[in-house]
Amino acid sequence: MLSAGLSVHAADGMLTTQSAHPVGETVDRLETALTQAGFRIFARVDHAGGARSVDLALAPTELLIFGKPEAGTLLMQSRRTVGIDLPLKYLVWEDADGKVQVGWNDPAWVVARHAITDRAPVVQKMQGALQKFASEAAKP
Template sequence: MKFMLVFLALIIAAPACADNGIITKPSNFSVKDTISRFEAAVKSREGAGLMVFTEIDHAAAGKKFGIDMRPRTVVIFGNPKLGTPVMAKTPLLAIDNPPKALIWEDDQGKVWLSYNSADYLYKTIYPRHGLEAPPNYSAFAKTLSDITDEATK
């Protein structure tokens, strides 16, 4: 019974949940393949200004100090054509931006991709820095959804 309740809670809470500003999607691929697919999806939109800046492999960093953890890699990506002018005027925005995606494996070996929703970025992060959301940020939300779908499905 306890297992069933935990299982139901995971099913309800985990897939594509954005209540706390984080959207998490299950991946049909390994962590390595999900990262590759995510980065390829971002790079395929380079004409629109998107790019991958870097990766942070938390598991590899921990391993250097004798700490084992399941794969946890953050991919930092964004659109310098749009983000740089805003950061030039509001330097502290750079502490929260550019956007990031976390590709991770849970204790059962399931792979997930998590990222901050566009709503969170523009309704929480931007106001934190005294900024207003751009009038049409729904296009960015769709782009995020499309990119993460390409990486996970």
């Protein structure tokens, strides 16, 4: 069940929700919530900063890469190719209308992509957690 404000892009497997905060603050909120829940933060990539470093313009856009081996390893035990989609990621960006969006890959789409059929409980738990963290970080 999807919450209000959550939009689904079925063709590409990406879920999004709109944030009430600027990009940097939204990513800070995600990072704090994930760390408190025991996730490891592997990287925070400032795509707009990278663009500025080569004199190109890009609206604020950041990628947060994180994971929990307890879940990711189970998926990779089923099919190691899923490692291309792990660790998990949130992309936070300012859209053309100046609104901040939080996006992430739907774990159900990821496992379907890799033909993993034996990890439904893990996938459901991941879906709930990703939606919860995004919704919490995005709310006013």
